[in-house]
Amino acid sequence: MTTPFSEELALLVDVLPLALRERLTTLPEDGLLEIVMDLGRPPQARYADRVEALDDRPVSRDDIAHVVTQVGEFGADNRAGIEGTLHRISAIRNRKGDVIGLTLRVGRAVSGTIELIRDLVASGRSLLLLGRPGIGKTTKLREVARVLADDYGKRVVVIDTSNEIGGDGDIPHPAIGGARRMQVPRPEKQHAVMIEAVENHMPEVIVIDEIGTEAEALAARTIAERGVQLIGTAHGNTLENLVQNPTLSDLVGGVQTVTLGDEEARFRGTQKTVAERKAPPTFEQVVELVDREELIVHTDTAAAVDSILRGEDAGGIRRTPDGESRVKVPAPETSGKPRSSEALKGEVRIYPYAVSRDLVERVIRSFRFDARTVSSPERADMILALRSRADDGRLRRILGATGLPLHTVKKSSTAQIRRLLNHVFSQAEEVAEADIDAAVKETEAAVQKVLEEAVEVALAPQPKEVRKIQHHIVNRYHLVAESVGSDPLRHLVIYPDWTEARS
Structure with missing residues (x-):
């Protein structure tokens, strides 16, 4: 039995x-990511x-x-494309410049990939996407x-x-809709084309993939300072990775070393030399x-970066199709010790906010x-609220006073509340310390082997x-x-590294 390819994938298969x-x-x-052809090795579909x-x-x-012809x-x-499609063909060359390997990456226009961040995109504030290669950053940029x-x-x-966002050829792929597209003749000219776009074409929004150099980070800051909304991606899996990257940390405000006076150091309870954010973030x-x-x-990049530089968790809100929950709710200085998700053991007391209490009990x-x-809320272990009411002033005051974890649902329905509580209770399961130690040792040994x-x-x-702990260990290497x-x-x-280079 043969598989009938979609018209666009057939154009890639035909080469x-x-x-x-x-x-x-x-x-x-369905699910085909790329086709790999390396000289002297069997070809693969990944x-x-x-x-x-x-x-x-x-x-x-x-x-x-x-294929090359x-x-x-x-x-x-070392990239080529097929006109009118989103596919990308990347070459590996030997020392003489001959092509000895090819990665044919399948490009797809997918709708509905930005529903979880549509509110951020529509806010008019600049937005930066981080994540490992192949997770769908470029696909999201296209839909944005x-x-x-x-x-x-x-x-x-x-x-x-x-030509990865708008496809190969002079006419952009329909996947970017009415957005205009400026091609870049050489990768090292990307920062110059970014500035040219602002100076010559009066955009309200600039979409840019793979900000990776100091010149591009500087161009991004220049664009943001002119009041243009930036939607982009950068190398790095987490905000903490980016803060530690000396080339790209300027995207989130940069880092500088400051020497405090004795009195200020005692007041803060820190050493005299501390790391602080240098400027407002380019991406808010x-x-x-x-x-x-x-x-x-992270809806407030500046606050998250400041937390990281103080040695605290970056916090943030975890979003899935089933709802959202706070990664961490920091306690204000005037409140007592916050009750985090770690406290959700035994009977959990839920305070419904803008959600039917009868429905939650049912x-x-x-x-x-x-x-x-x-x-x-003073008697609660967590707050369950409607996502649309998450920024209510009263709810913000409750969170500030109690330090309770906030979990939200898109609408007040049995299905959404059930999925959210399933998620909360599964996250509250204890993992034995010995099991964590064993997993860490296994990860370290595996990293060395790789x-x-x-x-x-x-x-x-x-x-x-x-698995999250294991991801952090792998990222360090x-x-x-x-x-x-x-x-x-x-x-x-x-x-290993070669897999990342091909993704």
Whole structure:
């Protein structure tokens, strides 16, 4: 049985040698990420959760030459495209400049990818997306450009360095809607084209992918200071990564070392030499893409960066299709010790805010959650509120006074409340200290193996909170890790550097 490819994917498949085309027709299109052809090795089709061999015969020079002649000339960034599509073909060259490897990345226009951040996009404030390669940052940028241009009537200019947002060719792909697109002749000219866009074309919004140099960070600050909304991505998985990156930290305010006087140091309870934020952030909002349907939102970049520099948690709000919850609610100086999500053990007392108390109690009874509602936030362990009321002044005052964790649902319905409470109770499960220690040791050993042998290593299945710790360990070594499988068998796979370069 053969697989009928969509019209756009067929254009990518058509550039392959005949044997590979025929093999691909037996494989599903859904979930296909890329096709890899390396000289002397069997070709592969890579999916999000597996790899499929396309041929037992190793890739020959003729196979690579066939593809190269089909896609045309590669740019200075060793990337080429197919006109009218979003596909990207990247080349690996030997020391003489000959192409000896190809990564054919499948490009798709996907709708609905920005629903979790639509409010941030529409706010008019600059927004930075962070996340590992292949998690969908560029796909989201593409839809952001279309939504702002078509749904909100904004003057949007896309700075397209590798034609990855707007597709190959002189006419932009319909996926960016009415947004205009400026191509970049060479990667090192990206910062100059960013400034040219503002000076020549009067945009209200600029969309930019992969800010990665000091010149681009400076150009971004210049643009933001002129009142233009910036929507962009940068290298780094978390806000903390970015703060520690000397080249890109200026995007979130930069870091400077300050020497305090004796009295000030005693007042703060710190050493005399401290790290502080240098300037207002270029991007007022930052989103960390944890997974395709899970992200952490920092709506106040300045406050989050200040927390990191004080050695505290960055905080933020975790958003999923089922609702949102605070990663951490810091207690104000005037309040007592906050009750965090760690306190949600035994019977949980819930204070409903703008959510039907009767409905919450009905869900608790029907699904036998170890919880009950209370009429006063002072007696509660958590607050359950409507997402649309999360910024109410009264609710903000309650959170400030009590330090309670806030969990929200999009609408007051049985299904949404049940999913939210399922999430809360699963997060409150204790993980034995010994189990965490064992997972950390396993991760450290796996990282060393990846670094020494350049092979991918799969870790044992772990709960979500343990996987988060493992991700932080992997990030310290500048490697890439991905959670694969479904609970209770979901686990991390750690990849060597070459995998990141191809993503």
